[in-house]
Amino acid sequence: MNLVKPGTAELSVDARPTPTPDGTEPVAEAREPFTHDRPPAFFTLDHGTATLAGALVGRVDERWRLLAATALPAGGSPDALAALLVDRFRSADPARAAAMAGGPGRRTRKGTRPPPAWPRLAASSVPAETLAIIAATERTRARLEDAAVGAGWNVVAGSAERTDPLELTRLATRPGVVALLVGVADPPDVEERDLAAELAVAAAGIAARRPGLRIFLAGPVPAAPLLDAWGAPVVARLPAPTGAPGDLADSALRAALASARSGPDDSRRALAAAAGSLARVLSLRVEILEIGVAGAARVVALPAPADDGGVAATVHLVEVPDAALFRMDHPGSIDRVDHWFTQGLDRARLRDRLAELAIAPWSDIDGDGALLRGAALRAAVERLLAATDPVLGVGGVDLVIGAGGAWSAVPAPAAAHVVADVVRRPGAVQAAIDHARLLGPLGTIADDAERDAVLADLVDDLLLPLGTIVMPRGLRPNRAAGHLYLDAGGARTEVELVAGGLTLVDLPPGVTGTAELAFRGTPELGPHGRRFRVAVSGGLAGLLLDLRDIPLRLPERADRRRELLGTWERALWPEHDA
Amino acid sequence: MTDAIELVPARALLVPRPRIRLELQPGDRVTAMVGDVVRAGEVVAERIRDPRLVEAPVPRAGVDQGTPLPGTWLPGEHARAGRRVGAPAGELLFEHGGRRRLATGPHPDRLHAPADGYVLEVEAGVALVLQIDGPGLVATELLGEPHSGRLIVMPEDADPRIVLDVALAGAVIVLQGRVDAEALARARAMGIHGAVVGSLADRERRDLAASSARQQAGLHRLAPFGALVLGGYLRRPLSAAVRAVLDAASGSVVGLVGDPPLLLIPADRELPLPEPDRVVVRGGLEAGSEGRWLGPAGIRRLRGGITAETGLVALDDGRTLAIPIGELERFAVPVSSG
Numbered sequence: 077m078n079l080v081k082p083g084t085a086e087l088s089v090d091a092r093p094t095p096t097p098d099g100t101e102p103v104a105e106a107r108e109p110f111t112h113d114r115p116p117a118f119f120t121l122d123h124g125t126a127t128l129a130g131a132l133v134g135r136v137d138e139r140w141r142l143l144a145a146t147a148l149p150a151g152g153s154p155d156a157l158a159a160l161l162v163d164r165f166r167s168a169d170p171a172r173a174a175a176m177a178g179g180p181g182r183r184t185r186k187g188t189r190p191p192p193a194w195p196r197l198a199a200s201s202v203p204a205e206t207l208a209i210i211a212a213t214e215r216t217r218a219r220l221e222d223a224a225v226g227a228g229w230n231v232v233a234g235s236a237e238r239t240d241p242l243e244l245t246r247l248a249t250r251p252g253v254v255a256l257l258v259g260v261a262d263p264p265d266v267e268e269r270d271l272a273a274e275l276a277v278a279a280a281g282i283a284a285r286r287p288g289l290r291i292f293l294a295g296p297v298p299a300a301p302l303l304d305a306w307g308a309p310v311v312a313r314l315p316a317p318t319g320a321p322g323d324l325a326d327s328a329l330r331a332a333l334a335s336a337r338s339g340p341d342d343s344r345r346a347l348a349a350a351a352g353s354l355a356r357v358l359s360l361r362v363e364i365l366e367i368g369v370a371g372a373a374r375v376v377a378l379p380a381p382a383d384d385g386g387v388a389a390t391v392h393l394v395e396v397p398d399a400a401l402f403r404m405d406h407p408g409s410i411d412r413v414d415h416w417f418t419q420g421l422d423r424a425r426l427r428d429r430l431a432e433l434a435i436a437p438w439s440d441i442d443g444d445g446a447l448l449r450g451a452a453l454r455a456a457v458e459r460l461l462a463a464t465d466p467v468l469g470v471g472g473v474d475l476v477i478g479a480g481g482a483w484s485a486v487p488a489p490a491a492a493h494v495v496a497d498v499v500r501r502p503g504a505v506q507a508a509i510d511h512a513r514l515l516g517p518l519g520t521i522a523d524d525a526e527r528d529a530v531l532a533d534l535v536d537d538l539l540l541p542l543g544t545i546v547m548p549r550g551l552r553p554n555r556a557a558g559h560l561y562l563d564a565g566g567a568r569t570e571v572e573l574v575a576g577g578l579t580l581v582d583l584p585p586g587v588t589g590t591a592e593l594a595f596r597g598t599p600e601l602g603p604h605g606r607r608f609r610v611a612v613s614g615g616l617a618g619l620l621l622d623l624r625d626i627p628l629r630l631p632e633r634a635d636r637r638r639e640l641l642g643t644w645e646r647a648l649w650p651e652h653d654a
Numbered sequence: 655m656t657d658a659i660e661l662v663p664a665r666a667l668l669v670p671r672p673r674i675r676l677e678l679q680p681g682d683r684v685t686a687m688v689g690d691v692v693r694a695g696e697v698v699a700e701r702i703r704d705p706r707l708v709e710a711p712v713p714r715a716g717v718d719q720g721t722p723l724p725g726t727w728l729p730g731e732h733a734r735a736g737r738r739v740g741a742p743a744g745e746l747l748f749e750h751g752g753r754r755r756l757a758t759g760p761h762p763d764r765l766h767a768p769a770d771g772y773v774l775e776v777e778a779g780v781a782l783v784l785q786i787d788g789p790g791l792v793a794t795e796l797l798g799e800p801h802s803g804r805l806i807v808m809p810e811d812a813d814p815r816i817v818l819d820v821a822l823a824g825a826v827i828v829l830q831g832r833v834d835a836e837a838l839a840r841a842r843a844m845g846i847h848g849a850v851v852g853s854l855a856d857r858e859r860r861d862l863a864a865s866s867a868r869q870q871a872g873l874h875r876l877a878p879f880g881a882l883v884l885g886g887y888l889r890r891p892l893s894a895a896v897r898a899v900l901d902a903a904s905g906s907v908v909g910l911v912g913d914p915p916l917l918l919i920p921a922d923r924e925l926p927l928p929e930p931d932r933v934v935v936r937g938g939l940e941a942g943s944e945g946r947w948l949g950p951a952g953i954r955r956l957r958g959g960i961t962a963e964t965g966l967v968a969l970d971d972g973r974t975l976a977i978p979i980g981e982l983e984r985f986a987v988p989v990s991s992g
Contacts (some may be wrong), residue, residue, distance in 0.1 A: 077704045146953065146963055149980045151663030158964075159658060160950060242707040245680050245747050249780045249914060274750050281724035281748035285680075285780050427856045428887040435794065435886045438980025439937025442956035487959045651959030 095139035115175040115194050117143065117159050121519035122343060123200035125370035126437035127481040128152050129513035132161040133534065134176055142537035144168075145512035147481065149438040154198075158191035160624045199252035199343035199516035203370035204397040205439045206488040207256070207333075208248035209233035210278065211490075213474045214272040215348035217297035219317035219331075220259045220294060226467065227333035227370060228254075228344065229396030236271045241278050248282045248289075255336070256282060259423035262316030283309035285632055292336065294329055312336065334395070344373040346519030347479060348393035353524065353531045354515075357360035360474040364515070367456045369437045375463045376473065380447035394467050399460035401452055401482050412458060415630070416497070417451035418642040419444050439452035441485065447645075447652060448496060449485045456482070457498040472503040472602060477539065490649040492542035492617035496578070497644075500626045502600040502611045504591075507617075511540035541585045543615030549626040557595050557623060564589025564612070571621070578644050579621040583614035591619065617648060657929055659947045660981055661706030663963065664986035665792070667895055672790040673774060673783060676765060680707035680779035681745050681757035683727050684880045688776055692767040692784065694802045694907050699782055700762035703870070707796075708756045710741030713750055722749050723780030728756065738907050741752060746780055763878075768800045769918035772990060788921035791899050794885060796912030797854070798861055799878035802826070803847035805908045806901050826908050828900050830892055835861030842869075843965050844878035850900070850917060852892045853885040880910040882917055884907040891942045895928040895985050928985035933967055937981040945969035947984070951976035 089595040091422075114448070117134035126474035131145035143163040166173040177192045207229040211217035224231045232253065234244050257309050258279045260268045268589040274650050276293075280301040283289055293299060293311050295316035315328040315335075338345055346363055355362045355377035373395045382388035404410055410427055417426070431449060432439065439445070476495055483491050488509060495507045504653060514534065521527040551557045560571040560579075565587045571579060573595070583589065593601070593608045601608050612619055631637045669793040692698055694860070713731065722728060723746070730743040744758030757779070760778055767784065775783035803826040808817055810830045814837035818827075825847030829837070835853045837857040841849055842865075854862075862881060869876055880989065884896060892900070902925050910919035935943045948966040955961050965977040 147663055148963055149663045149982075150664070151658030152979070153658070156658040157658035160661065240707050241747055242680060242757050245757070245779070249678060249680070253780075277748045277750040278755075281746075284724040285778055287777075369719075397771075424857045431856050431887040436936055436983075439941075441962055441978050441980050442938065442958050442960045444958075445937070446958045478865050486961070609840070639876065649959065654810060 083127045087612075088128065096636070099216045100209045100320055104337055108533075110352040114485040117192070118195040118197060119161070120512075120514055121196055121198040122513040122516045123198065124156075124343070124368055124513075125201060125203055126149060126150055126368070128154065128157060129481070130154065130157040130159075130161055130626075131512045131514055131517075132165055134172075134320075135167075135217045135515075136172070140533035142512055142514070142534060145514075147484065147513065148277070154196075155191065157195075162191045167265050173628035182410055189315055195233070197517040197520055199341050199520050200339075201343040201368055201371065201652065202514075204228050204230045204395075204400075206230040206232060206252045207255045207257055207336065208250075208253045209257045209259070210244050210248060210275060211235045211625065212264070212268040212275055213237045214260055216261050216268065216295075216317060219261075220257055223317060223327055223330040224257060224333050225463075226394050228337055228397060230397050235548055236275055237267075241274075243258075244278060245282055245285075249278075249285055249589075253286075253289070255290040255292065257292045257294060257314075257333070258297050259317055262295040264296060265550075272297050273301075276340070277527060280309075282302070285347070285370045289337070298623060301403040318580070329453060334393075336556060337446075339529075340462045341520050343516035343519075344371065344395055346516045347373065348375045348377075348391050348519070349521075349524075349527065350515040350531065351477075352389040352391040353518075354475075354477075354535075356381040356387045356524075356528055357532045358475070359387055360566045361472070362475050362477065363473040364477045364479050364510075365457055365460060365495075365514055366479040367399065367401050367453060367460065368480075369401050369434065371395060372456060372460045374402075374460055374468060379611075392468055394464045396460050396463040399447075399456050399463060401456050401480075402430050402437070406459075406492050409455065409459075412455035413448075413451050414634075414636070415451075416641065417448060418448055418638050419640065420634075446486055449482065449512050450490055450645075451485070451651075453482045454493055457494065460610065461498065463568055464636070470501055472507060475506045475508065477508050479513075479515055481513075483509045484511055487649055487651070488540055488616035489618075490645070492545065492615065492620055492651070493578075493644065493648040495542070496545050496547070496620055497628060500547070500628055501549055502548045502614065502626060503602045504544060506537035506544050506613055507542040508616065510538065512538060514538040515553075528604040541613065541615035542611075543583060543617040544612040545620045546601070546612070546620055547622040547626065548592065548593070548595065550599040550604070551595070551597060551623055553625065556596065557599075558594045560621060561592040561594070562589055562619065564614070572619065573623060575623045576625075577623055578647060580617070581621065581622065581645055585614050585616060587614040588612065589614075658950070659984065661950060661963070662933055662947060662982045662984050665983050667792060667985035668899065668925060669790045669792060669914075669916060671788075672786050672914065672916055674768070674771075674786055674790075674916065674918070675781040675783050675944060676768075677781055677913065678777070678779055679705060679757075679760055682779060683762070684776050684983055685743070685781055686767075686773045686776075686782070688773050690773045691869055692771060692773060693770045694909060696767045697764045698767050698784075698869070699765040701765050702757070702759035702761055705757050705759040708758050709745060710754045710756060712752055712754055717728050722746050728754075728780075737740045741802070752940055754858070757954045759773055766802065766878075768802045768911050769907075770776075776950045781913075786918055787976070788919050789925065790911075790914075790916030790918050790976045791884075791896070791903075793850075793882045793915040793917060794881045796880050796916040797859060797883065798880040798985075799864055800847070800909065800911045801847040801878050802907055802909040802918075805850075805903050805906055807904045814841070815837065818844060818846070821866075822846050824911060826850065828904075832889060834858050835865065838879075838881050839865045839945050840911070842876060844890075845877060846879070847877070848882065849879040849884045850884065850910070852883075853889050854883050855889075856887055858877075859915075880912070882910045884913065884917075886963060889915070890936065893985075894944055895926070895932070895934075898926045914951070927987070930984075930987075933965075933982045935967070935977060936979065936983050940969070940975065940977060941981075943969050943971070947982075948974070950979075954978075 129147040557573040557575040744756035771786040930941040
């Protein structure tokens with residue numbers, strides 16, 4: 077994948093680490109944990125709630141390359157998936173496959189060949205578990221709730237200020253609750269100080285009813301009643317909530333709750349590690365929008381010069397269970413899907429179809445089922461951005477990556493359209509998809525240097541380039557806005573710009589170039605100006621000139637809105653009427 | 655090329671000897687004890703309909719036999735003239751500052767065992783866990799309350815508005831055709847203990863829940879009623895494997911439970927097991943069709959430009975088609991939950 081840094085010189089993507097003075101590559105050293113016997117290949121497995129995605133990565137010309145990848149509904153066998161990948165590789169390149177496997181492989185009686193015993197890198201995402209929160213005051217409850225939701229928990233919460241002890245006990249013992257968080261502010265105010273002791277006793281009562289319930293104490297909640305409680309519950313002390321409610325800056329409490337929720341192979345945390353590696357390897361500001369059936373996450377990784385002269389990266393991850401693809405339990409969720417859906421469907425039927433997809437995410441995969449997924453994906457990304465913008469900001473990034481099965485359920489150009497519709501920020505951004513679901517498994521490699529090295533090898537393969545989206549703000553709608561001059565692949569293309577629409581310019585994957593934009597007014601494209609020069613890279617959608625409003629304004633009337641959305645959709649998804 | 659049917663996601667059809675949970679709330683009183691053998695229909699707990707919080711002073715030293723733990727059911731205390739009113743009987747939430755917080759309330763309802771088994775665990779105010787003797791047919795959701803009754807399979811084309819009859823009181827009926835909340839509410843009003851349906855639209859579910867809530871609020875409640883949904887929200891025919899199990903269980907006393915959602919079948923019933931290479935199409939143009947898995951058919955381009963892994967299926971109607979693997983499912987060999 078050829079990526080460029082908009083507004084700067086083109087980045088060389090051959091970002092392999094420099095050979096060390098003794099002539100060896102640090103890449104080989106870094107891979108040691110899963111290449112003890114120097115296996116020629118490894119599998120990656122991403123166990124999602126809806127999807128089991130697998131890939132075969134092998135050494136070709138002394139580099140790791142993606143050899144095969146596919147995805148199946150969750151519930152399929154990983155061994156069968158691995159065998160399918162190897163079969164596919166054998167069919168494509170029998171000689172190399174035989175050389176890698178040390179022979180053609182023995183067939184079983186049924187005529188099948190088991191996959192070679194190559195190492196497997198696995199990541200898994202599990203549905204968000206439910207955490208019950210009981211706090212002394214409403215203010216503390218809100219802060220605890222913010223931290224827990226940002227850490228990926230489903231939350232039920234109450235405060236002693238508003239809720240009686242019976243209701244708090246019922247809340248914490250309802251089916252599905254796996255952990256209890258009891259919190260007060262630090263330092264507590266007078267009211268909280270009085271309530272803290274009672275909360276601790278109430279928590280001990282809950283613990284006695286629910287043996288095995290994990291209990292977290294945040295702030296100065298006395299632990300003594302819990303330590304004396306029947307069944308000796310496991311109690312963990314976490315940092316006190318900080319900041320004002322709604323002020324979601326990275327907090328120690330959120331990090332601690334995230335660690336408490338997920339295991340070492342958690343795919344969303346692994347995505348954060350992989351995003352950091354991508355930022356370092358590509359020296360680009362990377363944003364990952366991960367949408368799953370049971371949860372969602374947004375990762376922003378920003379490169380910065382390191383003390384040793386290399387590139388470091390700061391990474392921020394926020395999980396948003398409410399942005400799960402088919403989660404429709406919030407008021408207005410259905411309306412937003414309906415807002416984006418280009419097919420007329422009555423509300424009850426739409427609700428049923430979405431509920432059915434939540435149970436069987438792979439059913440109705442083609443036809444208008446794909447369009448419905450596209451609409452649900454837009455609504456989910458909207459929820460994700462709305463929940464995370466206060467934390468992560470709306471600052472520009474260089475590369476937006478769609479991760480999770482939802483992005484692969486629509487054709488690649490349609491995925492670019494989703495990004496353009498929902499991520500409304502003035503500027504130029506490249507878009508790509510984690511098509512082989514490699515980022516999660518690769519993110520489980522614990523050592524940063526090792527992970528960076530593997531990603532550097534695989535960077536051409538692991539992202540499916542969608543193209544570049546150029547999105548100015550401040551144009552007067554339905555008027556001639558200026559001209560675009562694109563220099564790419566040795567040719568110069570001129571395009572007249574008309575504000576209010578989407579213009580698609582052919583720019584194939586692997587091609588980079590420079591776009592000069594000459595506007596009649598002074599729109600915002602990062603800075604305000606009349607003339608801009610932007611480095612662009614190609615993809616399956618090409619160069620997308622999005623001259624629509626920011627934020628996007630659509631007709632109120634449903635039929636007109638559908639017609640307009642359908643027009644844009646057909647431009648990027650011509651087969652969608654098939 | 656491998657012919658691995660393991661690529662097709664497997665769904666459990668039957669769970670042998672399942673472990674089920676009957677939900678309780680603080681204030682509910684469990685009458686069964688751990689290890690007790692229970693029969694379908696036996697009372698195992700009393701549920702408080704409208705629990706409320708009561709605060710009472712901790713009695714003077716020596717009144718309690720030891721220190722009661724949270725979740726303990728405490729008997730009522732008589733009022734003591736001139737000093738304080740007596741505390742009602744209730745479940746102890748916790749003690750703090752010299753006062754007890756109790757959950758109590760009037761109008762207990764009886765909770766019945768939905769099937770034969772024994773009491774495995776009692777989590778006071780949380781759940782009663784039973785180990786069931788027979789197998790359970792896997793469903794997706796129970797709307798309403800656990801119950802039991804004689805299983806009657808209604809004809810596939812039966813209209814619930816016509817076939818429901820007071821003669822079915824006490825039974826659990828299987829409705830294979832279109833079902834709405836009105837039909838289920840009528841069934842409950844006729845004393846039918848429960849219904850098993852293939853699918854139920856969201857609107858019908860909400861109507862049924864609202865109807866149940868009104869029942870809950872009423873002083874004179876009707877008997878509990880459960881609607882067990884075997885599939886999802888969109889209407890699909892029951893698969894042959896599920897129909898075969900229901901036919902085999904017909905006439906026996908079955909139970910409906912929601913955690914996990916199961917139709918509990920007596921242990922003495924012989925049930926057919928699913929064929930290993932049989933697959934069901936659950937979505938797309940062929941939704942509801944069934945057939946035999948022949949093997950993977952590779953990645954194919956589908957309607958709308960979507961690409962997906964497909965499998966070759968010999969459908970029962972004689973056609974052989976490449977169908978997206980995501981739209982297929984098969985029934986797995988039963989595995990014990992307990």
